[in-house]
Amino acid sequence: MTDRAAITEAVAAQIEPFNKKGIALTDATTFQHDLEWDSLTVMDFVAAIEDEFDILITMNMQAEIETIGQLVDAVAKLKSE
Amino acid sequence: MTDLFSKFDALIAEKAALMATGVRDPIGIVMDEVKSPTEAVIKGKDTILLGTYNYMGMTFDPDVIRAGKEALDSYGSGTNGSRCLNGTFRDHIDAEEALKEFYGTSHAMVFSTGYQANLGFVSTIAGKGDYVILDADSHASIYDGCFLGNAEIVRFRHNSVEDLDKRLGRLPAEAAKLVVLEGVYSMLGDIAPLDKMVAVAKKHGAQVLVDEAHSMGFYGPNGRGVYEAQGLDGEVDFVVGTFSKSVGTVGGFVVSNHPSFEILRLVCRPYVFTASLPPSVVATAATSIRKLMHAHNKRAHLWENVKQLHGGLKALGFRLPTDTPESAIVTVLLDDQDQAVTMWDKMIELGVYVNMARPPATPAGTFLLRCSLCAEHTREQIETVLGRFAEAGRAVGAIA
Numbered sequence: 001m002t003d004r005a006a007i008t009e010a011v012a013a014q015i016e017p018f019n020k021k022g023i024a025l026t027d028a029t030t031f032q033h034d035l036e037w038d039s040l041t042v043m044d045f046v047a048a049i050e051d052e053f054d055i056l057i058t059m060n061m062q063a064e065i066e067t068i069g070q071l072v073d074a075v076a077k078l079k080s081e
Numbered sequence: 082m083t084d085l086f087s088k089f090d091a092l093i094a095e096k097a098a099l100m101a102t103g104v105r106d107p108i109g110i111v112m113d114e115v116k117s118p119t120e121a122v123i124k125g126k127d128t129i130l131l132g133t134y135n136y137m138g139m140t141f142d143p144d145v146i147r148a149g150k151e152a153l154d155s156y157g158s159g160t161n162g163s164r165c166l167n168g169t170f171r172d173h174i175d176a177e178e179a180l181k182e183f184y185g186t187s188h189a190m191v192f193s194t195g196y197q198a199n200l201g202f203v204s205t206i207a208g209k210g211d212y213v214i215l216d217a218d219s220h221a222s223i224y225d226g227c228f229l230g231n232a233e234i235v236r237f238r239h240n241s242v243e244d245l246d247k248r249l250g251r252l253p254a255e256a257a258k259l260v261v262l263e264g265v266y267s268m269l270g271d272i273a274p275l276d277k278m279v280a281v282a283k284k285h286g287a288q289v290l291v292d293e294a295h296s297m298g299f300y301g302p303n304g305r306g307v308y309e310a311q312g313l314d315g316e317v318d319f320v321v322g323t324f325s326k327s328v329g330t331v332g333g334f335v336v337s338n339h340p341s342f343e344i345l346r347l348v349c350r351p352y353v354f355t356a357s358l359p360p361s362v363v364a365t366a367a368t369s370i371r372k373l374m375h376a377h378n379k380r381a382h383l384w385e386n387v388k389q390l391h392g393g394l395k396a397l398g399f400r401l402p403t404d405t406p407e408s409a410i411v412t413v414l415l416d417d418q419d420q421a422v423t424m425w426d427k428m429i430e431l432g433v434y435v436n437m438a439r440p441p442a443t444p445a446g447t448f449l450l451r452c453s454l455c456a457e458h459t460r461e462q463i464e465t466v467l468g469r470f471a472e473a474g475r476a477v478g479a480i481a
Contacts, residue, residue, distance in 0.1 A: 040446060043217055047238060056251040058212075059227070059234035 027069030138457030139329030152364030168357030195323030198333030201351030264307030270410030
């Protein structure tokens, strides 16, 4: 499994408890429109991702992340730094 | 062509639907007459004010009123200018002197509102490459200070010492960091474990700002706030506060012992590029602040009122966010928007003004009615309020 695939899998696992409607996940799935998350859910999810990967996703970065694919890329970049 | 207002269509429709149910407009309350810090007339009805943040009841204090009138007579109705140009009068300096006496600090800077104090301070002090670490439940003015500035913004879970510690630990050790905390969180009325949080912040080399807007005058030996009550005098780098609550007028401030603090008067845009407060406002503030230093009886009575209301609401069966009262804010949790609006409307009809709040102003998707107590509320008024809460609560099914 590539690094990216491993991160995608780990991210999907973190999305699961917040995926109340059982939406199918792809790189293009958006947090706001497809998953219909409010700001509070986003906050809890970001904290979970930060703890999972031991990284920090600032609010500045969060503003640029709309899809799962973008999040996976951001995590990969933060982990490599 | 897209109408710029179309983004608000959903909200406009939601409000119209709410109004169509026949309730009064929650943001359209007009105080036609104000009789005292605790009583007003709304649409011809005598109303007990239980949602004004007038914690210490200073708005009708005779000394405060006199100071305002004298300043109005001697200095006119306004300053017409920035603090940095023609907008600093004798009483602006006096208000800052009063703050330095009150907080025991070497510096005090008065802003035109409390909102601007947070907006200006946070956006100016934390620049590109610096970090602001804030509680998720922070006031809008703190968030807006973050958005106005260029720093990296990191949130931690509300009041979680562990979460704060973890996030600070992931930041570059050499970066400048500002941890922003509040003594009292205004929606649920809960207080922060500042003693533990400040220790964690210091461990990671961060500087600390505490917003004590909702605690001035009635926490700690000198009434400085929750940080003083928790033994942190001298440990907190910056304290931000407001004149619009306990002080009883309008304005905001930051106090500090930082040796370079005064440079902010040159670089803080929300301080520089706005007109200063009218002389009557700063004169009332200075007088009020000095009286708050010795208002021990008021303080004691305020806490009695808090206990009476919190205990009474609990006994009636209302859901409250804290088991014991932690501040002068007592919040009643409700099920949904319908219940909150209907109950709020019923309370107004019965002659009690409280605040209603809903997301995104509230944490964790809560709908609530918020009461704030005043040192001038009488025991009898609180009894009356409790009777009306019982009636309205039963009417909407919030209590049995």
